[in-house]
Amino acid sequence: MTILENRPNTALLVVDVQKGVVEGAHQRDVVVANVAGLVERARREGVPVVWVQHSDEELTRGSDGWRIVPELTPEDAEPLVEKSYGDSFEDTTLETVLSGLGVGRLVVAGAETDACIRSTLHGAFTRGYDATLVSDAHTTGDKTAWGAPPPDQVIAHANLYWTYQTAPGRTAGAVETKDVVFGGTS
Template sequence: MSMWSVVGLVVLVLLIGAGYTAQRLMRLQGPTQGDVIDKASRGQSALLVLDVQEDFTKDTKARQWPAAFVEERIARINALAAEAQARGEPVITTRLIYEGGYTNFLIGLLGEGLGAKGSDGLELDKRIGFQPDMDIVKSVGDAFASEELEAFLKTHGVGRLRIAGLDGCYCVKSTALGALGRGYAVELAEDAVLSIDPKGWTDCRAELVSKGVQLVKSAELAVAQ
């Protein structure tokens, strides 16, 4: 085989690998599709708190949170959960733990290993001050990839979801879109959402609103209900 044939083969392998990697990353963060619910028969609301785990709330070399930002957002999440449970509404937490050797390789290479199997930061942040009615482990961004979540919401007659947690541009966005696609009414407690990219989150939030998500403030929820 000539040198140019070898070079061509290497380039081809790299292109195939890059395409596979891009496809895998899109699958990890894109919304999923599922059956549309009968919202008229589901009068209950629930709070869904996404991925507030030690791995994702700590500062790392590549990810630095603004001072006191995480403390404030977690305090708001705790208040939302207390209010929801006082009204008899279920509170669900999720934790993101990636599956698969290649996915965990990518997360180690591109994502500082955060959320990878074997990490010591996979549990909920210790500042979370409530006991969820259900805690779900997921391996992709959209929580609706979990059959457990859909079954829980069906059992409890939930047709309206309030979403909080992180990251706004990834798991929050994909879960909100997954919920909308299934016919849920979706509220975003925007002052209880964390995003490491504030500018990007402004664009993501606008996109979600354009698709039917309602923005609410955590302080307003207690007054409105």
């Protein structure tokens, strides 16, 4: 249903599941296991897995914290997009990668819910992509010291608002890992 022409394919977009990003994150092990299950299923079904890896002043490229968590291993043939802004499309090669794969629909998982996941979902949607958030495969750290709600509430709110996101000619939604359908609308 995407408004992007000749882009019938779906990709799993794994955003910032890096040691320094998810260390201490809400339900880290459960979320990483759900992401790993999605990656395995996508590979088995021939669905492209596209990895996104963040770096900035606090998360230095090449540092231990910058590395993808050890439970997940991108395959050599899988695209890895490096970014330095919240929106995975902003000043990156992501659009070129997805266009080359004929992708018009994204299934999104990773971290952090209230930053890069949210920005990437909105970035995808405004660029014409259908975007499904995997409701139990994204997480965030505790930012209550800065006035944010607790992580479980941040995650629940993201799932709620993305479930009801609408725009002409595009679909959105939030589904659990077990309900993800790569071949069509979840």
